[in-house]
Amino acid sequence: MARGLGTSAARFNGPPPDPNSLRSAKRGAEWTRVPRNAREDKDVPDWPVFISEPTMEELTFWAELWKKPQAVFWERYGMIQAVAMYVRTYISSMQPGGFGTEKTAAHRQADALLLTTPALLAAKVLIVEPEAESDQNATISAHPASIQATPSVRSRFTVVTPSPDEPIEDENESVASDD
Numbered sequence: 001m002a003r004g005l006g007t008s009a010a011r012f013n014g015p016p017p018d019p020n021s022l023r024s025a026k027r028g029a030e031w032t033r034v035p036r037n038a039r040e041d042k043d044v045p046d047w048p049v050f051i052s053e054p055t056m057e058e059l060t061f062w063a064e065l066w067k068k069p070q071a072v073f074w075e076r077y078g079m080i081q082a083v084a085m086y087v088r089t090y091i092s093s094m095q096p097g098g099f100g101t102e103k104t105a106a107h108r109q110a111d112a113l114l115l116t117t118p119a120l121l122a123a124k125v126l127i128v129e130p131e132a133e134s135d136q137n138a139t140i141s142a143h144p145a146s147i148q149a150t151p152s153v154r155s156r157f158t159v160v161t162p163s164p165d166e167p168i169e170d171e172n173e174s175v176a177s178d179d
Contacts, residue, residue, distance in 0.1 A: 016121035
């Protein structure tokens with residue numbers, strides 16, 4: 001199971017993990033990479049039989065959610081009921097007069113299902129473009145240094161040295177006035 005899957009991302013203190021962090025790379029932290037099209041052309045699971053019949057609005061949202069790359073994890077770890085409960089809670093919370101507790105529950109469920117960016121980062125999951133993936137597997141663990149979402153800290157750091165022909169200006173030098 002991916003780290004953090006099933007837990008709220010809000011429980012983690014400090015900034016979210018960074019796939020380009022040198023410190024994480026030294027510790028050997030691994031990120032799970034999931035192609036954006038991982039669930040493309042796959043069937044939507046049936047609504048769980050022991051949860052009361054869904055409305056058309058719930059079924060539409062259900063089908064939309066199962067197109068997301070995170071659904072690879074839901075399928076792998078048997079989270080179909082959790083997704084159904086999220087659909088029901090989310091739709092109910094969006095109704096006029098929806099309770100604040102429902103909105104809070106829907107947000108927590110979204111975190112548990114890796115539907116929020118902080119939850120994805122806390123679980124060290126990256127959604128990547130399909131051409132960035134190799135043909136080996138749908139999910140790949142990769143060393144953070146090999147993930148090129150943004151340049152690494154080391155590559156962004158440059159030392160600037162003046163050329164020998166340039167005069168060096170002292171910023172503390174006072175400027176003479178014409179008075």
